[in-house]
Amino acid sequence: MDAVPKLAIEDLSYYYPETNTPALNRINLEIPEGQFLIIAGESGSGKSSLLRIISGLAPEFYGGSSQGRISLDDVDIKQLKQRELLQKMGIVFQNPESQLIMMSVEQELVFGLENLGLPNNLMRRRLMEVSGALGLSSYLDSFIPELSGGQKQKIALASVLAMQPEILLLDEPSSQLDPIAAQEFLAVVRQLNEDHGLTIILVEQRLERCCHLADRIIFMEQGQICYDYKVKERGANQWTYKLPAVFLPPIPKLFAGLGYKKLPMTVKQGRKILHEDFPSLAENKQVSVTVSKTSAGAEEQQNIVDIRSLYFSYPNGQEVLKNIDLSINSGDFIAVMGENGAGKSTLLKNINGLLKAGRGQIKMLNRDTGKMTVEELAADIGYLPQDSMDYLFLPSVGEELTYTIKNRNLPDDGFKEHISKKLNLKPFLECNPRDLSAGEAQRVVIASILLSRPSLLLLDEPTRGLDNHMKEKLGELLLQLNSEGTAIVMVTHDVEFVAQYARDLILMFGGIIVTKGSKYEILPQSTYYAPQMCKLFRNIADGVLKADEGKEILAQLIQYREEIM
Amino acid sequence: MLTYREKDNLIYKLHPFTIIAFIIIVFILSLLFSSPFFLLGLLLAVVSVIKAAGTLNEWKKYIKFSLTIIMLIMIINALFAQNGATILYRSPHLPLFGTLSISLESLAYGLGMSVRLLVIISVFCLYTYVVNPDKSLRLWGGLGSKSVLAITLSTRLFPLMIKDFQRISEVQRCRGAKLYSGKMWERIKNFLPIISILLISSLERALQISESMHARAYGSGPRSFYHKDLWHPRDFLILIVSAGGLLLGIWSYLKGWSAYAYYPALARYNLNEIIIAIIISISLMFPAVLNWGWMLFPSLRSRI
The missing domain is CATH 3.40.50.300 (P-loop containing nucleotide triphosphate hydrolases)
Incomplete structure (x- = not known):
């Protein structure tokens, strides 16, 4: 018993x-x-x-x-x-x-x-x-x-x-x-x-x-x-392939997608399966696998924000930003990462005018932001806060959207209709934003921001508190907006989200930009900031960041094994 | 936004009961006394303790803030108290008010009351900056009243609400709400959403905090009180000397020495009364004196 x-x-x-x-x-x-x-x-x-x-x-x-x-x-x-x-x-x-x-x-x-x-x-x-x-x-x-x-x-x-x-x-x-x-x-x-x-x-x-x-x-x-x-x-290795994909973390999801019955939980277990299933990897034989990456469009980009030699100190004398040079163009999707206190949020607040530069200059569409108020800048810069509830205050989603139109004296030319359809908010127009899930409330905020057609979207930790499903939806929406020309700058700790959706990456430490460039250049070389896919395929295929790239490599490995057998 | 900061001096090393007793003594005396000399003596005492605690800069901010109220008290009193005998200025006939006269006595009365207000504000400042909020919660909570505990807890929420207010107004400004520019009416209108969000989020926070309190057995039966604050000779010394000051103050009040007749003409001052005011003042300065010894002679620290 x-x-x-x-x-x-x-x-x-x-x-x-x-x-x-x-x-x-x-x-x-x-x-x-x-x-x-x-x-x-x-x-x-x-x-x-x-x-x-x-x-x-x-x-x-x-x-x-x-x-x-x-x-x-x-x-x-x-x-x-x-x-x-x-x-x-x-x-x-x-x-x-x-x-x-x-x-x-x-x-x-x-x-x-x-x-x-x-x-x-x-x-x-x-x-x-x-x-x-x-x-x-x-x-x-x-x-x-x-x-x-x-x-x-x-x-x-x-x-x-x-x-x-x-x-x-x-x-x-x-x-x-x-x-x-x-x-x-x-x-x-x-x-x-x-x-x-x-x-x-x-x-x-x-x-x-x-x-x-x-x-x-x-x-x-x-x-x-x-x-x-x-x-x-x-x-x-106890994960079962019977689980719905939405519950699975990236690594078991990858193996499940290719019909594996035994799913790994961790990177270590995943690598063990790879080495067991593909002995040529264990023998250090050269396996020629490559990742096909989609590159950014080379079309001419408009400069939106130009930051030159920016320094910023808080009233207590603490210098939080030092000698920042940064150019943000239309179509950019930049993630800003770094430990707490590195100056990431301060940089965002300098861009949207909440904080004014101590030295240096920030130009927004060729206008000096030092002479502009936050409210003036708000027409071109959309700011998505960490907590959507700091943004929303009206009793229904519809009223939230109308508030933005009235507040900005925008013409109601059917754009509201278009945006609520695009962001799938139509079923919620009568709902109280506080009754929505975190992901849905975030979409309401994004919709409200988009109504003023901003050139730049600033996001502060957008994935905090979202489940995988909501994260996927947010990522797809951001990619869509980005492809339509909205520049995106996102402060985040979420490496997996960056690997999947952002294009470029800035790493900050102690108020300076330590490195900036394509995520494919920075993430694979990093130990801490490397995403799980990258860790799984380290020394097997370089530069694997996204789930679909991992899937492509794994499929190539399977094909390669079948060819030599 | 947190007001309390522990500093390395004797005032912060006192038992919470001692410092709260001192504050209550000064507060009671400030209500009993009306003589400007006695009130000035109290003010000197409490400011010396504030200085000893190293919070003079914070006190200055309080005083700057209260100067407007003090000026207002003096002006209103001077204009509307018409009992004084020594007229300094008489206005021409004014519609509704008639002839207003400003007397030396009404100015002196306004000044005296301003000193009392300064003492009360200073005592409040001392309480805010020097008394550890958790310790005061424990002292008051020990009285057993749930409403006292609730009030003290709401002071715990206050710094959080100020932080929320700053964050929400930043977000709303980024949404385009003009909070600091435009017409007064528009600004007020634009602040309404912030107040609304703040109220809702405070309600949610209050619910979460009470859930957390419930989960940690608050209200499940009689409470006990954790204390590690030990009594030191310094506490007894200060309590005895301050109690002496309180008794002398009450005696002066009963004898009528601490009262003062401003009207119709300023009363003459008795030297003995001034001496007693000085003794009370010195007795209440005792924590500052002891702190001076504490800082000067480190060997004294372990003894007291």
């Missing part, structure tokens, strides 16, 4: 208040102690709702009604007091900004312990242990508002761990973090699972970041579990 599972969910359904459609529909799930479970699925599939109901937040905090049974160590959680349940389940949320309550790290870490009414000496011991384990001891006196997003998320995790939960629930904890901070965070979570045997349930959309950590991955769709995969041996 099987041992009693740590957590058992039987026939669970849940309705949010005033809704008739279930957010969770007859869920059955058993989670043994120490399991690392990943819950994946598109936005609105019920992942977060499942976490909320396991943690006791729903219906207790959210209201609504539930049916079915959740038992922890064979005890129905309804029989547990709120305090008992919260001590057993710890939950970390998506946004580090909105879950920290206190000012100092130390106070944040003991907040939950105070709420549990623990004695002072026990709180001190827990504080010492958790801050030591997560490397936060030197931050105890720091002020939370001054810390980075990654550090804040680690503190949120520590404050939950201090309560010594038996199950750790994580709701897309790395979605708002840059890739390095996200990797660091997930490494801590992995350690908690492996070294301390903590049961972990992680909701995540970007499987490429975390799938190699999991013992089991479930996929949700419309409030139901549609796929449930138990990894027999962690890290082994």
